[in-house]
Amino acid sequence: MRVQYVAIEEILTNAVYHRSYEIREPIEVRILPDRIMIGSFPGPDRSITDEDMQKCRFISRRYRNRRIGEFLKELDMTEGRGTGIPKILQAIKKNDSPKPIFHTDEDRSYFVVELLLHPAFIKGKEPELRPELSLQNKILRILKYGDFSKSAIAEKVGHKAVSGELNKQVRNLMKAGLIEYTIPKKPNSPKQKYRLTSKSQNVEI
Structure with a gap:
């Protein structure tokens, strides 16, 4: 499979759940030849350290949009127990795809998850960039x-x-x-x- 649809669905659900609705910027989805990038505003809560992100541990002491979380839970789109990232990693590992790359800045003003295309679908398709x-x-x-x-x-x-x-x-x-x-x-x-x-x-x- 080129990309893991379970992972994409989970990332989009997390973006809807954890974004700020006081910021007018929409959730961004960029589909490129070799990757998919999903971004939302703002970034992770500061209770999640840079080291936590490097280790893919996203357990926040504060939660945004609890009511939206409850609604998504009723739709069976989230469990509301901090299982989103582990579920993404498990799906990607099962698909033998590269690990996701997480991007944010010092001010935690945005959060982007970058999903890379499975290597098997890149080889021989396009010339390699210098x-x-x-x-x-x-x-x-x-x-x-x-x-x-x-x-x-x-x-x-x-x-x-x-x-x-x-x-x-x-x-x-x-x-x-x-x-x-x-x-x-x-x-x-x-x-x-x-x-x-x-x-x-x-x-x-």
Whole structure:
């Protein structure tokens, strides 16, 4: 199976359950050739630490939308016992698919679950991206969900530190007019971050 439908259903249910209805941004579902990304606003409660997320432990001390949770429970779409993420992981493991990738930011302003296509359906289908283009796509994908410093981008693409290659691709993206400084008058500011430009909206990320 290309993707695990049980996992997708559970992620969408969690997005409906745990999003904030005071924020007007809708739940986002992006279907790309090699992945599905489901995003909602805001991110996980701060009682869930970054370490918890890395270990796929999403047990919150506070719950949003209890009444919606009760309604979803009546529809047999949720159990309301914190079993959503374990159920997702179990379904993905059963399907031999890659583990999901969880994205958020320091302010917990958004939460994105990234489901990768089963490797068996990628091989031989499309030419492999050159490493530098793949890294550029990753940077653009990350900045779609907020403004980030270079060190934060490095962490999210899986680098232990800001590498020379990351610096190079950030410069290339800036030269192409796809990303820009959040503090353009102070390029070396310790608070400097990067964001997408309007031009990047015409680029398939």
